Amino acid sequence: MEDTRDLGPADPFLDRSVPSLAPPVRRLRPDRRPVPVPVKPEDDPLIPVRDAAAGPERMRVENLTIRYGGEAAVKDVSLSIHQGQVLALIGPSGCGKTTLLRTLNRLTETTTSATREGDVLLDGEEIEQISVTALRRRIAMVFQQPNPFPMSIFDNVAYAIRVQNAKRPGRREIEHQVVDALRRAGLHDELAGDLDRPALRLSGGQQQRLCIARAIATKPEVLLMDEPCSALDPKSSAIIEDLIAELRRELAVVIVTHNLAQAHRVADKVAFMYLGDLVEYGDVDQVFGAPRAQRTRDYVEGAFG
Amino acid sequence: MVTPVLDRPPAGAAPSPLRPKPKRDSPRDWRWSHRLAFAAAWGCGLALCAVAAAIVGYMGYRGLQYLDLGLLTSRPEASLKQDEAGGILDPVLGTLLLTVLGIGIATPLGVVSAVWLVEYGKPRALARAVESGIEVVAGTPDIVIAIFGLAIFQQSIFAPLSFTASGGGVFGRSFLAAGTMMSLIALPLIFGATREGLLAVGALTREASWALGKTRICTVREVLLPQVRPNIATGAALGMGRIVGDTAIVVVLLGATLQIEPQDGIPGIGLLRGTGSTLTSYVYGASPAGEGNAPQKAYAAAFVLLLIVLLLNAAVDAIARRSSRKAS
Numbered sequence: 001m002e003d004t005r006d007l008g009p010a011d012p013f014l015d016r017s018v019p020s021l022a023p024p025v026r027r028l029r030p031d032r033r034p035v036p037v038p039v040k041p042e043d044d045p046l047i048p049v050r051d052a053a054a055g056p057e058r059m060r061v062e063n064l065t066i067r068y069g070g071e072a073a074v075k076d077v078s079l080s081i082h083q084g085q086v087l088a089l090i091g092p093s094g095c096g097k098t099t100l101l102r103t104l105n106r107l108t109e110t111t112t113s114a115t116r117e118g119d120v121l122l123d124g125e126e127i128e129q130i131s132v133t134a135l136r137r138r139i140a141m142v143f144q145q146p147n148p149f150p151m152s153i154f155d156n157v158a159y160a161i162r163v164q165n166a167k168r169p170g171r172r173e174i175e176h177q178v179v180d181a182l183r184r185a186g187l188h189d190e191l192a193g194d195l196d197r198p199a200l201r202l203s204g205g206q207q208q209r210l211c212i213a214r215a216i217a218t219k220p221e222v223l224l225m226d227e228p229c230s231a232l233d234p235k236s237s238a239i240i241e242d243l244i245a246e247l248r249r250e251l252a253v254v255i256v257t258h259n260l261a262q263a264h265r266v267a268d269k270v271a272f273m274y275l276g277d278l279v280e281y282g283d284v285d286q287v288f289g290a291p292r293a294q295r296t297r298d299y300v301e302g303a304f305g
Numbered sequence: 306m307v308t309p310v311l312d313r314p315p316a317g318a319a320p321s322p323l324r325p326k327p328k329r330d331s332p333r334d335w336r337w338s339h340r341l342a343f344a345a346a347w348g349c350g351l352a353l354c355a356v357a358a359a360i361v362g363y364m365g366y367r368g369l370q371y372l373d374l375g376l377l378t379s380r381p382e383a384s385l386k387q388d389e390a391g392g393i394l395d396p397v398l399g400t401l402l403l404t405v406l407g408i409g410i411a412t413p414l415g416v417v418s419a420v421w422l423v424e425y426g427k428p429r430a431l432a433r434a435v436e437s438g439i440e441v442v443a444g445t446p447d448i449v450i451a452i453f454g455l456a457i458f459q460q461s462i463f464a465p466l467s468f469t470a471s472g473g474g475v476f477g478r479s480f481l482a483a484g485t486m487m488s489l490i491a492l493p494l495i496f497g498a499t500r501e502g503l504l505a506v507g508a509l510t511r512e513a514s515w516a517l518g519k520t521r522i523c524t525v526r527e528v529l530l531p532q533v534r535p536n537i538a539t540g541a542a543l544g545m546g547r548i549v550g551d552t553a554i555v556v557v558l559l560g561a562t563l564q565i566e567p568q569d570g571i572p573g574i575g576l577l578r579g580t581g582s583t584l585t586s587y588v589y590g591a592s593p594a595g596e597g598n599a600p601q602k603a604y605a606a607a608f609v610l611l612l613i614v615l616l617l618n619a620a621v622d623a624i625a626r627r628s629s630r631k632a633s
Contacts, residue, residue: 105516136518143516147509149528159527160517214517 055083058221058252059104059139064118066099066108073099075276076118081222086244086253088267088284090260091299096276097256101224104254105139106132122221137163140215141224145231146207148199153191153210156199157181160214177217185213186243205236212243216251223247225255229262241266260300264288272296361611368608371601377609381563381587390599393606395565396587399480400549400613402576403559403583406484407491407548412541414488415495420525423503443493451557454486458558467578468568476560479568480577483559490551491544498540502533538625542618549614552585561586584610 059081066074074096081087089097099108106127108114120127127135148156154171157178162168178195182188187209191197199210208228215223225244229237244253244266257263263270263284270287272280272295280287280296291297332340379392418435426432442450458466459477467479506529514524530537555561560580567579582590584606589595592603 107512107516110512110515133518133520136516141516143509143513145509147507147513149510149513150532159514159519211513218518 055085055252057081058083058123060119060121060124061100061104062119062121064100064103064116064120066096066103067115067117068111069113072276074103074273077273077278078118079271079278079281081252081254082269083221083250083252084248085268086248086255086266087269087271088263089254089256089271089273090258090263091273091279093258094275095273097273098226100273101141101226101254101256104222104224105136105141107141137218138220139222139224140218140220142208142211142215142226142228144227146204146211148202148207148210148214150198150200152196153182153199153202154178154195156210157214157217160217181213181217182210184216184247185209186239186246187213203236205232205239208232208236208240209243212240212247216247220251222252222254225253227256227258230258237262260288260302272299274299364604364608364611367604368611371605372608376602376605383563390602393584393587393602393609395563396582396584396606397609397613399559399565399581400583400585400610402480402581403484403487403555404545404548404613404617406480406577407487408541408545410485410488411491411495411544412537415492415540415544416499416530416537419496419499419503420529423500424521424525424529439493439496442489443497445489446553447490447551448553448557450486450489451554454482454554454558458482458485465578468580476580478558478560478580480559480579480581483554484577486554486558487548487551490547490554491541494543494547495537495540498536498543499533502536503529506532535625538621542621545617545621546614549583549610549617550585552583552589555583555586556589559583559586561590563590584613 057080061077061079061081064074064077065072077096077100079087089100091097102108103116104120104127108116109132122130122135122138127139130138149159151159154175158171158174161174161177161181179188182191182195187206190206199207202210208231212223212228229240232240241262244255247253248268255263255266267284270280270282270284271278272287272291272293274295280291280293282292286292287296288300291300332343335343376392377397378394380394381396382391418439422432422435455477457463457477458479459475461473461475463477463482464475466481468476470476510528510532511524514528515521519527559582560566561582562580563582565576565579565581567575569575570578588603588606588610591597591599591606593600595603597603
């Protein structure tokens with residue numbers, strides 16, 4: 001296997017020897033080199049400005065390495081996640097996209113052999129310093145398979161809203177929150193007010209939107225989506241994509257997808273990973289239109305994967 | 306341009322009578338070995354049904370002949386004359402009490418240990434030890450459990466559980482002692498059923514709950530246990546069947562006294578500390594095949610025993626279904 005790291009210098013974001021044009025950022029950890037700042041679209045004449053309305057930075061991943069046992073699944077990845085933007089993680093199977101995603105809400109910790117190096121910050125705070133239950137209410141996740149609990153639709157969303165160890169709120173107290181989450185997930189009108197149906201009787205696309213409703217019910221800052229459309233038909237996928245475009249107004253979205261066309265449609269930023277390395281990270285039009293690394297070009301042109 | 310479809314009847318019309326019948330998969334087209342296996346499967350199923358139906362039918366036929374309300378509501382008496390020997394009230398109550406006690410102890414133990422094993426299971430060595438320990442209990446004959454239990458409950462530390470003679474000797478036989486050892490008979494069944502149920506719940510469901518910011522224990526309580534409730538019910542129903550049908554523990558640890566004999570003291574506690582009998586020990590005592598000479602009463606008692614098992618199973622099933630109805 002060819003070493004892909006030598007491709008790094010081709011990408012100014014990854015090459016730490018290239019001085020950044022951007023203003024210096026506050027050094028978060030004095031004992032570390034500062035994280036390279038991605039070239040701003042307006043500073044780079046090659047990148048067309050697509051969405052200048054990106055919000056504040058929500059999450060920052062610095063030199064992140066994840067190992068399962070001895071083997072690194074994610075190698076020295078750094079990137080940032082902004083509110084109002086959709087970041088798509090693309091790459092062939094087994095390249096560490098899902099591991100990276102699951103690290104953001106500390107789900108990799110549930111795998112005993114997994115170890116982590118580097119930092120992941122949520123609003124400037126290391127995620128390990130936040131209690132895991134609080135963190136996962138702020139960083140919600142939607143999975144590949146729709147996985148509603150075998151309860152009623154109402155109870156599925158209410159389960160997410162109820163705070164651990166707090167007094168159990170009555171149905172009336174949380175009803176408006178449940179309805180609001182279902183409405184934001186675009187599911188409420190289809191249900192015609194019948195929220196007591198078993199969730200498992202919904203169609204696949206509706207179940208996935210219920211999972212999205214459940215995930216956004218706690219008003220998270222970041223929404224992680226692990227191939228949310230891979231088990232759905234094209235029509236349901238299109239509805240979910242519209243929903244993602246809608247949701248990114250209020251939160252940051254990170255989506256793992258194998259579907260390059262989908263990444264092109266929904267994403268503002270794209271990160272291409274290969275064998276655990278972050279090969280390329282940039283605006284969607286730059287990554288798809290003018291990729292800097294040869295491997296990215298091969299992948300987006302469908303040469304391998 | 307629209308091309309008319311000629312060879313298709315209009316929607317809703319009956320199919321043409323000339324059309325051949327759709328081909329169905331029929332055993333006649335199968336290989337002979339498959340046909341043989343198919344016939345054997347049907348044969349075994351029907352034979353088992355026939356055996357079960359024969360037992361129930363025969364017991365029902367003989368039992369209903371001798372069963373009447375007087376028999377059910379009068380207490381058994383020690384008498385040589387059959388018409389003075391009373392009914393089966395005490396054994397029926399003893400059976401119910403002992404079953405409730407045994408299942409009441411075994412269900413929480415079995416469910417909690419299965420949850421610990423599947424959801425936590427660390428350290429691995431301890432988990433393996435728990436698993437094989439429960440397998441050992443499952444393989445222990447009930448008479449061994451009974452004698453072992455007697456040896457334990459005759460220790461003076463367990464004196465509050467049973468009757469203490471004037472010399473200070475602990476009797477060691479009571480509903481509490483028998484119920485505790487009976488729970489060991491039901492425990493492996495409840496444990497096994499719960500463990501299988503938990504293992505069948507996909508990793509996705511757990512992760513979905515964790516990703517919503519729920520702890521492991523909250524996931525167990527709110528998501529997993531409701532899902533495995535039917536499995537727990539199945540285990541409990543099987544365990545009940547074992548407890549109701551057990552005789553060795555009744556004879557050794559319950560005293561197998563003809564009547565329920567509560568100890569003095571607080572009424573409820575005194576009953577639990579007292580001795581009694583169940584329908585199985587009654588059947589053994591009354592049947593000519595056992596120690597008695599009252600086949601009619603043995604038949605009636607055996608039939609009542611069967612009814613109790615069926616009713617308990619139905620009750621457990623109803624409890625399990627009650628709150629999982631919403632799910633699907």
